Amino acid sequence: MAERAMIAMSGGVDSSVAAHLMLRQGYECVGATMKLFANGDSIVCEKTCGAPDDAADAAAVAARLGIPHHLFDLSDRFRSDVMQQFADAYQMGHTPNPCVECNRCLKFGGMLEKMQELGLHYLVTGHYAQVVWSEEFGCHVLKKAVDASKDQTYFLYTLTSEQLRHVRFPLGALEKSEVRRIAEENGFVTARKKESQDICFVPDGDYAGFIERFSGRRFTEGDFTDTKGNFLGTHRGIIHYTIGQRKGIGIAAGHPIYVCDIDTEQNRVVLGENADLFTDTLTADRVNLICPDKFAVPMRVLAKIRYRHKEQPASAWLSEDGRLHVKFDEPQRAVTKGQSVVLYLDDIVIGGGTIISVGS
Numbered sequence: 001m002a003e004r005a006m007i008a009m010s011g012g013v014d015s016s017v018a019a020h021l022m023l024r025q026g027y028e029c030v031g032a033t034m035k036l037f038a039n040g041d042s043i044v045c046e047k048t049c050g051a052p053d054d055a056a057d058a059a060a061v062a063a064r065l066g067i068p069h070h071l072f073d074l075s076d077r078f079r080s081d082v083m084q085q086f087a088d089a090y091q092m093g094h095t096p097n098p099c100v101e102c103n104r105c106l107k108f109g110g111m112l113e114k115m116q117e118l119g120l121h122y123l124v125t126g127h128y129a130q131v132v133w134s135e136e137f138g139c140h141v142l143k144k145a146v147d148a149s150k151d152q153t154y155f156l157y158t159l160t161s162e163q164l165r166h167v168r169f170p171l172g173a174l175e176k177s178e179v180r181r182i183a184e185e186n187g188f189v190t191a192r193k194k195e196s197q198d199i200c201f202v203p204d205g206d207y208a209g210f211i212e213r214f215s216g217r218r219f220t221e222g223d224f225t226d227t228k229g230n231f232l233g234t235h236r237g238i239i240h241y242t243i244g245q246r247k248g249i250g251i252a253a254g255h256p257i258y259v260c261d262i263d264t265e266q267n268r269v270v271l272g273e274n275a276d277l278f279t280d281t282l283t284a285d286r287v288n289l290i291c292p293d294k295f296a297v298p299m300r301v302l303a304k305i306r307y308r309h310k311e312q313p314a315s316a317w318l319s320e321d322g323r324l325h326v327k328f329d330e331p332q333r334a335v336t337k338g339q340s341v342v343l344y345l346d347d348i349v350i351g352g353g354t355i356i357s358v359g360s
Contacts, residue, residue: 002026002027002028003026003027003028003121003122004027004028004029004030004119004120004121004122005022005027005028005029005030005120005121005122005123005124005168006029006030006031006032006111006114006115006118006120006122006123006124007019007022007029007030007031007032007067007124007125008032008033008034008107008111008123008124008125008126009031009032009033009058009061009062009069010033010034010054010058010126011033011053011054011055011056011057011058011061011190011193012054012057012126012190012193012195013126013179013180013183013188013190013191013192013193014126014127014128014171014179015058015125015126016058016061016126016183016188016190016191017126017170017171017179017182017183017188018124018125018126018169018170018171019031019061019062019065019067019124020065020182020186020188021170021171021182022124022168022170023065023067025170027122029065029067029124030067030068030069030070030118030120031058031059031061031062031065031067031068031069031070032069032070032071032072032111032114032115033054033055033058033059033069033070033071033072034072034074034078034106034107034110034111035055035071035072035073035074035075036074036075036078036106036200036201037075037078037201038075038076038079055071057189057190057193059071060189061188061189061190064186064187064188070114072110072111072114074106074110074111077105077106077109077110078102078106081101081104081105081106081109082098082101082102082105082106082201083098083201083214084214085098085101086098086101086199086201086211087210087211087214087215089338090207090211090238090239091211091215091217091219091238091239091264092264092338093238093262093263093264093337094336094337094338095242095243095336095337095338095339096338096339097155097306097307097338097339097340098199098200098201099155099199100155100157100158100340102200103155103156103158103159104158107125108123108158108159108163108167111123112163112166112167115166121166122166122167122168123166123167123168124167124168124169124170125167125169126171127152127155127156127169127171127172128145128147128150128151128152128169128171128172128176129142129143129144129145129151129152129153129156129169129172130142130143130144130145130146130169130172130173131143131164131167131168131169131172134291134348137161137291137292139161139164139290139291140161140164140165141161141164141290141291141348141349142156142157142159142164142290142348142349143172143347143348143349144344144347144348144349145169145171145172145173146172146173146174146175147174147175147176149176150175150176153342153349154304154306154307154340154342155307156349157288157290157340157342157343157349157351157352158288158352159288159290160288160290161290161291164290180192207239208236208237208239208240211239212239218237219236219237219238219239219240220237220267221234221235221236221237222234222235222237222238222266222267222268222269223235223266223267223268223269224249224251224268224269224270224271225268225269225270225271226270226271226272227260227270227271227272227276232251232253232271233250233251235268235269238262238264238267238269241259241262241269242259242262242336243259243260243261243262243277243334243335243336243337244258244259244277244333244334244336245258245259246258246259249271251271253271256273256274257271257272257273258271258272258273258274258276258277258334259271260272260276260277274333277333277334278331278332278333279331279332279335279358279359280327280328280329280330280331280332281325281326281327281328281358281359282305282325282326282335282341282355282357282358282359283323283324283325283326283355283356283357283358284323284324284325284326284340284341284352284353284354284355284356285322285323285324285353285354285356286353286354287318287322287323287324287351287352287353288351288352288353289318289350289351290349290350290351291350291351292350294318295316295317295318296317296318296319296320297317298315298316298317298327299315299316299317299350300313300314300315301313301314301315301316301326301343301344301345301350302314302343302344302345302346303316303326303328303341303342303343303344304341304342304343304344305332305335305336305339305340305341305355306336306339306340309332311342311344312328312329312330312332313328313329313330314326314327314328314329315327316343316350323353323356324341324352324353326341326343335355335358336355336358337355337356337357337358338354338355339354339355340352340353340354340355341353341355
């Protein structure tokens, strides 16, 4: 009897090709799409990931492949676990990563539960990553994709080894160009579909506008200060700023200045020089370790502090309170609270956490 897999179909080219490849490998497949937004939700724009057009495209590809297709309403969970968390983090002066939370709570939370309810063996997505068995650790581990420019392991560090036993990433060994070619050859409606470059529920990039609509709050103006506390001007509200930002500050300093800190207690935004953005230490909570599951003694790792950041040599260890501490060999620019730090041993993901403090 063929093994059975649920394909998480977003309505994009990657998940369409993932479904095709699993069928070609002999799996019995079922397509499934997440409904992320409630009908008539005025908080978000209709042109978003999980919108009706995407679900229709996913259903069309499933029909072409001759597999059943389900639409699962996870909108309540998406609102509470992803959008609410995003809005709350910005109000704390942090810069969150909602794709990490969506993977944690929805794709490998709600969808994995649906897969098990249907009595299937595997959950399949179009992520660029690989699952391999590690003899060293004696468990399934997460490995970088072959196409380094598309690797998405940074967003997947919240997976556990137990979850990885039930997950398949068929695109992990392919280049993106090959995925497009396969989609074209099979006549998928998604073959030439553009990739989303923005957060799915803020497609216009206006994060502050979304947060004000979602929270029902207006954020008051406050002080811009320099690193010594001297007044420099008035900001528009803390949700308009993130660490390392240079554009849109509106202060004529005569030289480049950057957002170096966001002080929510005093409602102030601290500006400084580029040199003020560098630090070599950070602390993270909400830690997930795939393997090993603990290490109190500092371990030599490569650490990545945002998706487009090149991972850097560092030492990492866990304290008794479960928090992750990372000390880089060289200071890193714009380490940002709310972002994820992800640890690697070569091309294997150890785990990671959410950055909560920066500096010693």
